[in-house]
Amino acid sequence: MPALPTLDAESVTIARAAATELARLLPSTDALTVVEHDPASGPADDAVAVRAAFVGAVSADLLVVADQAVAEALAGTDATISVADALRPALDAATATLGAGVLDEARSAALAGGLEEEGVIAFALAGADGTPQAWFGLRMRQRPEAVPQQRGAAAPGAAQVSPLRLLHDVEMTLTAEIGRTKLPVRQVLELVPGTVLELDRAAGSLADVMVNGRLVARGEVVVVDEDYGIRITEIVGSENA
Structure with missing residues (x-):
């Protein structure tokens, strides 16, 4: 060895x-x-x-x-x-x-x-x-x-299943994020209905699409049958996430 x-x-x-x-x-x-x-x-x-x-x-x-x-x-x-x-x-x-x-x-x-x-x-x-x-x-x-052939590899032309x-049937949680902000604990405890929080993103900016908390894409917020939706405009690679 x-x-x-x-x-x-x-x-x-x-x-x-x-x-x-x-x-x-x-x-x-x-x-x-x-x-x-x-x-x-x-x-x-x-x-x-x-x-x-x-x-x-x-x-x-x-x-x-x-x-x-x-x-x-x-x-x-x-x-x-x-x-x-x-x-x-x-x-x-x-x-x-x-x-x-x-x-x-x-x-x-x-x-x-x-x-x-x-x-x-x-x-x-x-x-x-x-x-x-x-x-x-x-x-x-x-x-x-030398690099050996992969053990158990199918012959050329044979059907392979990825x-x-x-x-494909495993469900993952997707979320859309329009911005973030940071507050000291004191201000978090003082939040009341009607409080306006300023986020770190300008109005009209693309929203982040997250899969299980990881950034995978960005898109525009749209309305679909009275529900919010996201129109994907950019796929984010792992090196840019």
Whole structure:
């Protein structure tokens, strides 16, 4: 087995970028934020962990513990897929930050201390209340001489079904935001009916469209059959969110 590299600042930066992209596409009912991993509040050793290997410009082993978050997102839908399949789009997004390469088949197994293994850079994915809902680990490896074919890949011309299609029936919360403001606690407590708050956006400006708390688009506020609506005018990429 090739020697593991030292956990330098560059490796940590790469791992955090991968964790951020994974959190962005993780099928969770809550918007998740990447925070430092505290082993004391980490998952149990018998928690379900999804592991996958990426071979390419930067090769790495990936580990995700998110069975509870995924189960809550899929609850009440017709999707009958495994945790590994549900996480595949998020794993694809995470490895996209590593450059060109091939992501191997994802497999589920007991965590068994995987986040604490030598060379693993681990992060927690916390919900709005700061409580970890999922965990991500990445271990950098030396680049092999050649990139192998993806294990289990279909033959050229064969029909393939995107893992993301399996999540099409999962409902996510969309909200429109026309502006924000900040107030000291004293003024918040003094709010009464009739109080006018000045927001940080000019009248007529585009509203932000949020998916589970993450900015994905901007649009104009319109009226549709006496209800408010949003006409999308701009899609916001992850690098601009």
